[in-house]
Amino acid sequence: GQNIDQPTEMTATEGAIVQINCTYQTSGFNGLFWYQQHAGEAPTFLSYNVLDGLEEKGRFSSFLSRSKGYSYLLLKELQMKDSASYLCAVVDSNYQLIWGAGTKLIIKP
Amino acid sequence: SAVISQKPSRDICQRGTSLTIQCQVDSQVTMMFWYRQQPGQSLTLIATANQGSEATYESGFVIDKFPISRPNLTFSTLTVSNMSPEDSSIYLCSGMLAGGLYTDTQYFGPGTRLTVL
Numbered sequence: 302g303q304n305i306d307q308p309t310e311m312t313a314t315e316g317a318i319v320q321i322n323c324t325y326q327t328s329g330f331n332g333l334f335w336y337q338q339h340a341g342e343a344p345t346f347l348s349y350n351v352l353d354g355l356e357e358k359g360r361f362s363s364f365l366s367r368s369k370g371y372s373y374l375l376l377k378e379l380q381m382k383d384s385a386s387y388l389c390a391v392v393d394s395n396y397q398l399i400w401g402a403g404t405k406l407i408i409k410p
Numbered sequence: 411s412a413v414i415s416q417k418p419s420r421d422i423c424q425r426g427t428s429l430t431i432q433c434q435v436d437s438q439v440t441m442m443f444w445y446r447q448q449p450g451q452s453l454t455l456i457a458t459a460n461q462g463s464e465a466t467y468e469s470g471f472v473i474d475k476f477p478i479s480r481p482n483l484t485f486s487t488l489t490v491s492n493m494s495p496e497d498s499s500i501y502l503c504s505g506m507l508a509g510g511l512y513t514d515t516q517y518f519g520p521g522t523r524l525t526v527l
Contacts, residue, residue, distance in 0.1 A: 334515070343414075343502055343518035344453070388452060398516070400452040 303327045305401035307389050312407045313379055321374045321387050321404045329394020335363050335374045336388040338403065344388055347374070376406075384408045412437040414519035416503055422525045423493055430489045431522045433503030438483040443516065444476070445502040453502065459486040493526045500524070 306324045313319040325333070332351040336344035350356055350365035350372060362375040374387055389401040413436040423429050433442065442459040457465040457478055465478035480486040490497050503519040 343520050345518070346515045349515065398455070400454075402452040405450075 303393060303399050305389055305391060305399055307387075307401045307404045309402070310405045310407065312409060313376075315379055315381060315408055315410050317379050318375065318377050319379060319406065321376070321389075321406065323372045323374070323389035323401060325370050325372075325389070325391045325399070325401075327370075327391050327393040327399055330367060331392040331394065331396060333363075333365055333372050333392070334388075334390040334398075335372075336390065337385050338388060339385045347387075379408050381408050381410070412439060412505055412507055412517040414503060414505060414517055416501075416519040416522050418522060419520065420523040420525075422527060424527055425494055427493055428489055428491045429493065429524060430487050431501055431503070433486045433488070433505075433519055435484045435505045435517075437507060439505035439507055440483075441506040442480060442486045443504045444478060444486070444488045445504065447500045447502060447521070449500075456488070456501075459488075490524065493524075495526045498524055498526045 304326045334349050335347040337347050338344040348363035350363050353365055353367055355362055355364045360377045365372045376383055386403040386405050388403045391399045393399055415434045417432045421429055444456040445453040446456055447453050455468050456471045456476055457467040459465050459478050459480040461480045475491055477489045500521045500523050502521045504516040506516055
């Protein structure tokens with residue numbers, strides 16, 4: 302079966318750095334998305350990786366290793382507004398989007 | 411980017427009734443999708459809304475229960491039929507811009523919070 306694993310919840314301190322991991326086992330791979338979802342709101346796009354390596358976009362970076370079936374989202378200089386759920390989603394060989402359950406990130410002052 | 415709106419934003423319905431959710435996109439999108447999300451859980455794809463033809467449903471979802479229309483490139487509706495309390499959830503519409511593939515970014519509507527009594 303297809304599976305996406307993310308930690309259920311993480312806690313970090315304002316101003317710090319946090320890394321949210323995502324591992325996947327899917328039938329093929331055509332890219333990996335990270336979305337941010339604030340409570341009660343729709344998911345919003347953060348990043349898309351299809352090649353190995355690190356993609357940096359401001360305070361957020363996303364890393365992919367296809368051989369390891371692994372990705373992480375790195376958030377720097379954490380702000381209170383970064384408290385949200387972070388969803389990892391993989392596009393499989395049939396171009397279906399497989400969603401992880403999300404990681405709830407709690408930022409403390 | 412695309413801006414997606416949904417109506418209604420929330421509703422409380424009686425068992426056995428039906429509710430139609432509308433989704434409007436401000437740009438032409440190739441693909442439109444309907445998702446369901448239980449509180450604290452990830453997204454579950456219900457179906458892909460196809461313009462001018464029947465929607466493509468995922469396993470566990472059927473047209474009689476979730477009829478979908480997509481008369482043009484910017485508008486779609488999802489009906490939740492003969493509702494039961496188990497249908498209580500957030501329903502999200504999403505779209506990918508014209509020319510996009512499954513590997514393109516999806517833009518999401520704000521969601522419709524449905525409570526069935």
